[in-house]
Amino acid sequence: MSDTLPPPVWVNTPALLRQMLADLSAQPRVAVDTESNSLHVFREQVCLIQFSSPRVDYLVDPLELTDLSALAPLFANPQIKKIFHAAEYDLICLRRDFNFDFVNLFDTMQAARILGYRAVGLDSMLRQKFEIIVDKRHQKANWGARPLTEDQIHYARFDTHYLFALRDVLEKELMAADRLALALEDFARACLPDESKPRANGNSWERFAARKDMSLREFTALAQLVKWRDSEAERLNRPPYKVVMDDILIALAKNPPQAKEDLSAAGLSERQIHLWGDALLKAARRGAAAPLLTRKKQEVKSDAFLRRMEKLKTWRKKIGEQMKVESDVILPKPYLVPLCEFPPKTLDDLRATMKESPTRVERYGEEIIKILADGRKN
Numbered sequence: 001m002s003d004t005l006p007p008p009v010w011v012n013t014p015a016l017l018r019q020m021l022a023d024l025s026a027q028p029r030v031a032v033d034t035e036s037n038s039l040h041v042f043r044e045q046v047c048l049i050q051f052s053s054p055r056v057d058y059l060v061d062p063l064e065l066t067d068l069s070a071l072a073p074l075f076a077n078p079q080i081k082k083i084f085h086a087a088e089y090d091l092i093c094l095r096r097d098f099n100f101d102f103v104n105l106f107d108t109m110q111a112a113r114i115l116g117y118r119a120v121g122l123d124s125m126l127r128q129k130f131e132i133i134v135d136k137r138h139q140k141a142n143w144g145a146r147p148l149t150e151d152q153i154h155y156a157r158f159d160t161h162y163l164f165a166l167r168d169v170l171e172k173e174l175m176a177a178d179r180l181a182l183a184l185e186d187f188a189r190a191c192l193p194d195e196s197k198p199r200a201n202g203n204s205w206e207r208f209a210a211r212k213d214m215s216l217r218e219f220t221a222l223a224q225l226v227k228w229r230d231s232e233a234e235r236l237n238r239p240p241y242k243v244v245m246d247d248i249l250i251a252l253a254k255n256p257p258q259a260k261e262d263l264s265a266a267g268l269s270e271r272q273i274h275l276w277g278d279a280l281l282k283a284a285r286r287g288a289a290a291p292l293l294t295r296k297k298q299e300v301k302s303d304a305f306l307r308r309m310e311k312l313k314t315w316r317k318k319i320g321e322q323m324k325v326e327s328d329v330i331l332p333k334p335y336l337v338p339l340c341e342f343p344p345k346t347l348d349d350l351r352a353t354m355k356e357s358p359t360r361v362e363r364y365g366e367e368i369i370k371i372l373a374d375g376r377k378n
Helices: 014-024 069-076 087-098 108-115 122-130 136-140 150-161 163-176 180-190 204-208 216-236 246-254 260-266 270-289 303-323 333-341 347-353 358-377
Strands: 009-011 029-036 046-052 057-060 081-084 105-107
Touching (some): 029 163, 087 180, 105 108, 108 122, 122 163, 136 150, 150 163, 216 246, 216 270, 303 358, 333 347
Parallel strands (some): 009 057
Antiparallel strands (some): 029 046
């Protein structure tokens, strides 16, 4: 299949970037994808940005081009539709690395989910719709390595080349199923920055705080071990799990090692012990002597909140089964907590809470209000 297509344009100079933007900025729609290197480095970054116009596929090299601010107007242009497949992660990475804003998006994966497709990966959708086979072996490749292989280049360009055709097919199906308005609202909501997700603060040990199988002393010891691992992973520029796995650090926190033999018993390899045995023993000793950490208290929800949540989830699952879609298509997760914490009593109240999705309010508003009212009574 790749032999029938002209080669993509490799964009790695300001001049080539300007030429690409001249083409893309004149288009009513462009296809976009990204490749990152999260499985290979300590701090993930976008290593490739793929664009397609109807005639040309482009591969932009952010490792060579240090200033990509010229792309910002393209993403923020409401006159140009940006077609992604599984946009959420791409938008997170593009915002994180380049501070881009987005408007006018079409997500072919979300469109497929709203239509009730079960296998919604791009490879599955291209195979179902066009009998195109995409080799997904490169999905976990190290996209930060240069030069990219010929197979990687083919794989990367396929992620955008066929999105125009896929978008057109799915839009027609959405219209036929009377679900296009729902999809358009979800696409617009995806463009909004998600302020609810906390930014990483460098204290990755905090993600273990909710474990109920560890004492405070064990948790404190684990924090010291994780801090050492993060420091070493950053020094080596590799993912923390490629230094020492979580399960091994937890085992060391629960059974503090006294000698290198104890490290072997916890599951560390001879090579790991040779490289890091002394440092791990020191971190374990720091954990045994450090002041006890305190866990952040989990917010306790009221019985009324929990009843409303249970009823709402049961309802959306039932409607999802009737429509043959996942339950979050009926009522997305971000709406669950605000609806259950401050249950609307009128449609106007519900419209204020769900202002980004008037279609759902129109279709399900009365049911949602009744369910939440029942949750108050019982």
